[in-house]
Amino acid sequence: MNKKKSLVDGIGNVNITKKYYDNWSSDYDKTLNNWNYKAPVKSANILKRKLKKAPKNILDLACGTGLFGTELKKIFSNSNIYGLDISSKSLILAKKKDIYKNLITANFETRYNYKIKFELVSLIGAMTYCKNFQKLFSNLSFYLVTNGNFIFSHRIDLWKKQDFDYILKSQSDIFKVKYISRPIKYLPFNEDFKDIIKIKIVILQKF
Numbered sequence: 001m002n003k004k005k006s007l008v009d010g011i012g013n014v015n016i017t018k019k020y021y022d023n024w025s026s027d028y029d030k031t032l033n034n035w036n037y038k039a040p041v042k043s044a045n046i047l048k049r050k051l052k053k054a055p056k057n058i059l060d061l062a063c064g065t066g067l068f069g070t071e072l073k074k075i076f077s078n079s080n081i082y083g084l085d086i087s088s089k090s091l092i093l094a095k096k097k098d099i100y101k102n103l104i105t106a107n108f109e110t111r112y113n114y115k116i117k118f119e120l121v122s123l124i125g126a127m128t129y130c131k132n133f134q135k136l137f138s139n140l141s142f143y144l145v146t147n148g149n150f151i152f153s154h155r156i157d158l159w160k161k162q163d164f165d166y167i168l169k170s171q172s173d174i175f176k177v178k179y180i181s182r183p184i185k186y187l188p189f190n191e192d193f194k195d196i197i198k199i200k201i202v203i204l205q206k207f
């Protein structure tokens with residue numbers, strides 16, 4: 001499979017995506033660094049500015065090898081960070097970074113019965129893989145405390161294709177939009193993404 005091409009056009013179903021990220025896991029961090037992937041650090045900077053209080057418990061959905069978890073730990077050193085991903089091989093690498101209190105192999109569209117509620121849930125670099133937004137938002141509402149925040153990044157080309165404004169509007173009884181970034185370059189040193197494909201970083205707050 002051509003890695004870069006399928007990243008732009010989509011990988012496939014959950015099993016194919018799992019295999020894809022399992023196979024990539026050992027040099028994922030290095031590749032993303034070479035492509036100048038800044039979504040984790042930019043998302044963390046936004047949280048630092050926008051959240052008045054450090055979250056006690058954070059759930060990092062699609063945490064992968066822990067690139068965003070690493071940035072979360074820098075700004076919220078006392079928070080408990082839970083991670084979830086379908087790629088078990090990526091999670092082995094995330095565990096080694098010693099930033100997550102708990103890691104599970106799971107699909108973010110399948111509700112996991114955590115015994116606690118979270119002040120913050122994240123989904124960085126992975127909204128692309130969401131097949132059912134209703135399920136995702138229903139899970140988010142279950143995971144979050146009242147006034148809890150959900151931070152995510154999403155590609156602007158897919159945002160337009162999916163009419164993501166409408167999707168956000170459909171959640172307006174449960175979530176209010178707290179912050180939307182300007183367009184940000186996603187993988188500027190990747191020749192397929194360059195500065196053509198950009199993302200927005202968004203914070204939603206649960207009522």
Ligand SMILES: C[S@@+](CC[C@H](N)C(=O)[O-])C[C@H]1O[C@@H](n2cnc3c(N)ncnc32)[C@H](O)[C@@H]1O
Nearest residue numbers: 021062063064067085086087107108125126129
């Ligand atoms: C581009 S990586 C982002 C990882 C991490 N958040 C970061 O910023 O480096 C996308 C991640 O989404 C995960 N993923 C894709 N579909 C998923 C799903 N349905 N459930 C859970 N994880 C998923 C992949 O395994 C991969 O680790």
